[in-house]
Amino acid sequence: MNERHVDLEILRYDPETDEEPAFQTYRVPCQEDWVVLDAVNYVKDVLDRTLSYRWSCHMAVCGSCGMMINGEPMLSCKAFVRDMPDRIRIEPLANFPIERDLVVVTDDFMDKLASVKPYLIPREEKAIEDGAHVQTPAQLKKFKQYTLCINCTLCYAACPQYAHDQNFTGPAALALAHRYNLDSQDVGRGAREDVVASNAGIWECSFVGACSDVCPHEVDPAGAIQQTKIASTVDYFMGLLTPERDR
Amino acid sequence: MEFVQYHPTGLPGTGILITEGSRGEGGILVNKDGYRYLQDYGLGPPDPWPRNKAMELGPRDRLSQAFWHENQKGRTIDTPHGDVVHLDLRHLGEKRIDECLPMIRDLATSYVGVDPVHAPIPVRPVVHYTMGGIDTDIDAKTRIEGLFAAGECACVSINGANRLGSNSLTELLVFGARAGLGAARLAEAEVSHADEAAIREQAAAGDRVGRLFRNTGGGESVAGLRREMNATMESGAGIYRTEESLSRSCAVMNDIRRRYADVVLEDKSNVYNTDLIQALELDAMIDIAGAVIVSALARRESRGAHQRLDHERRDDEAYLKHSLAHYVAGEDPTIDYRDVVITRSEPGERVYGGAHK
Amino acid sequence: MSRRPYRRAVSTTSWWLARPRYIRYMAREVSCVFIGAYTAVVVVGLVRLSDGAAAWGAFLESLQAPVSVAFHLLALAFALYHTVTWFNVTPKAMPVQFGEAQLPGGVIIGAHYTGWALVSALVLFLAGV
Structure with missing residues (x-):
């Protein structure tokens, strides 16, 4: 197995001893098929037990190992060392406060996520005896892409709008709101409107499109937000034409 | 287990x-x-x-x-x-x-x-x-009052000796909901379960963490012990087991348990200390590994995911039972058994392939 | 426990230089300045036209100055850049689904170009070209 030495420059920060974060470099012997997470795990297991970071599944499903890798938000379990230069700069996800080393505080994202009511709001509860909920493949297709979000927050780290205004609801939360709005079983669009169609919601987005570029599951939050803008604009004008219309 | x-x-x-x-x-x-x-x-x-x-x-x-x-x-x-x-x-x-x-x-x-x-x-x-885990009833309640468990850590016994794909969803959605509802109901009842034993346990847990922080000698590493544990569990308690392979792994695990006392934390921070978390996880995994090995040693038959090369037949007479491993500080767990409750599906011969047509 | 989350400063002036995609985004946004300036030139032209033949002639003359030509080329480049990048993302903003099938993005983009061409032709027709 080919071995190649790579220098990892990792941003370190221990709130108990450090005034501010600083880079520390580790030389790591990497194997051909390693991802950056393998290299970081090598640092943790062999070179420095004090390094803190999050990870779990190692297969791009859990969404916990997001890091800035050479300035780009990526899942470190899906970032292959073979595609990288010999010096790899690793930082915690941008736009979030650093808790420690590569661990960021995601409370703000969690609040935003909850604020868009990311769950089915059915017209009425259906008793188990009344049988299954029916949805056609065409109805599923409308929103399926947006169900693939793993809440990894890479899109927040890529979004300059969120960087400059933390009130912005942000890409993943708005994409999830769109997912439920498009679901044939859901009638919660009105209930989500206050958050989604507000100045801090879709109208804060200026369509940079970075969120969709970095999404590891091709959810395309930027597209979702533009679609919501159009739907919301149509709603507005329809509201002017038919003020009594129940939304 | x-x-x-x-x-x-x-x-x-x-x-x-x-x-x-x-x-x-x-x-x-x-x-x-x-x-x-x-x-x-x-x-x-x-x-x-x-x-x-x-x-x-x-x-x-x-x-x-x-x-x-x-x-x-x-x-x-x-x-x-x-x-x-x-x-x-x-x-x-x-x-x-x-x-x-x-x-x-x-x-x-x-x-x-x-x-x-x-x-x-x-x-x-x-x-x-x-498939095994913390013993729970159908409401996700464990034997410890106030403690609920659901998911892979729990054993509500819907899997038997060979789990079917996607049953983890049932464990999470059905029993996760039951655990949550049960815990919420208990919390609403506002009855404190902090008896003296629980308070003692809490203090002991605090001591365990404190000891890890203070430990300076020995120099065993969490990653090293974890690797050795993985290797011995794979070779001795893997797809096929024998009395001999299990006993060998049991001895290795006992050695790892002893050496665990010499684990030294490099990271002394109080904030997001994953060195500490991994050490505590390893501690628990060593207990789990012990429970797997000792239960497997005691089950002298082959059934589902437990295959003994030295006891190849399934023995419903003696082993149509759940093994219950009980923790004993510093020693191998003790094992006792509970009968399997048979409801709709009678245990039968497992036949696959053409004969099934 | 002594948590002290560290918030990194974000530059308000140079952030967009950090990644090529931010630069591309800024180029698209900045195109509005050139399109706005061009609109101002057209308005000035209209005023000059209402001032009579001499004023109009002088205006046309001034358009031929090298600076003016350079400005118009730049404005054209930005307008095209904005148009192309904007049309390219229309399949994301306005996806069309028939049953289980998705209308290919190329068709949606093509429809926009066609619409653009038709409107331009109409304007040219009304202008008597």
Whole structure:
């Protein structure tokens, strides 16, 4: 197995001893098929037990190992060392406060996520005896892409709008709101409107499109937000034409 | 705790799962000669189309065991990440693969550099799921008042000795909800369960953490001990076990337990200290490993995911029972048994492949 | 426990230089300045036209100055850049689904170009070209 030495420059920060974060470099012997997470795990297991970071599944499903890798938000379990230069700069996800080393505080994202009511709001509860909920493949297709979000927050780290205004609801939360709005079983669009169609919601987005570029599951939050803008604009004008219309 | 499921088709090295769905769509498993070896293990005939409970759609335990036998016969393929067989999807065609198995194509291409449209995917059995766990009742209540458990850590006994794919969803959605509702109801009742024993336990847990922080000698590393534990559990308590292999692993684990006392934390921070977390996890895993080994030693039969080469038959007379491992500080756990409650499905002979038609 | 989350400062002036995609985004946004300036030139032209033939002639003359030509080329480049990048993302903003099938993005983009061409032709027709 080919071995190649790579220098990892990792941003370190221990709130108990450090005034501010600083880079520390580790030389790591990497194997051909390693991802950056393998290299970081090598640092943790062999070179420095004090390094803190999050990870779990190692297969791009859990969404916990997001890091800035050479300035780009990526899942470190899906970032292959073979595609990288010999010096790899690793930082915690941008736009979030650093808790420690590569661990960021995601409370703000969690609040935003909850604020868009990311769950089915059915017209009425259906008793188990009344049988299954029916949805056609065409109805599923409308929103399926947006169900693939793993809440990894890479899109927040890529979004300059969120960087400059933390009130912005942000890409993943708005994409999830769109997912439920498009679901044939859901009638919660009105209930989500206050958050989604507000100045801090879709109208804060200026369509940079970075969120969709970095999404590891091709959810395309930027597209979702533009679609919501159009739907919301149509709603507005329809509201002017038919003020009594129940939304 | 002796029932640990191997998923038959994981990627070598990373252990990333290649879903059963890829076999459901018609993927086939072949050995180094391109032969569908599962027909040699009572799972045939090798139909060209997928059939429930036959060949590639046989149960996970049987498929993993068949791999072990093929490996013994030298008919697997040697790779830098261990021996593999091939999961061949090529005959499904690009369109079908992209439509039904896009994630599999992505995973295989990224992690082993194989595009399943053009080449077979190397796969091998990988440790997947612990059927046992914290003993709970149907409301996710444990034996400790106020403690609920759900998911893989729990054992509500819906899996038996060989779990079916996707049953973890039931564990999470059904019993997770029950655990949550039960805990909420208990909290609403506002009865304090902090008895003296619980308070003592809490203090002991605090001491354990404090001791880890203060430890300076020895210099055992969490990562090193964890690697040794993985190796001995794989070799001694893996797909097939014997009295001898289990006893050997038991001795190794006891040694690891002793050496754990010399684990030294490099990280003394109070904030997001993953060195501490990993040390505490290792502590718990050593207990779990002990429970797996001792339960497996005591079960002198073969059943589902627990296969003993020295006791190959299933013995319902003696072992149609749940093993209950009880923690004993500093020693091997003690084992006792509870009868299995049979409801709708009577235990029968497990027959797969052609005979099932 | 002594948590002290560290918030990194974000530059308000140079952030967009950090990644090529931010630069591309800024180029698209900045195009509005050139399009706005061009609109101002057209308005000035209209005023000059209402001032009579001499004023109009002088205006046309001034358009031929090298600076003016350079400005118009630049404005054209930005307008095209904005148009192309904007049309390219229309399949994301306005996806069209028939049953289970998705209308290919190329068709949606093509429809926008066609619409653009038709409107331009109409304007040219009304202008008597």
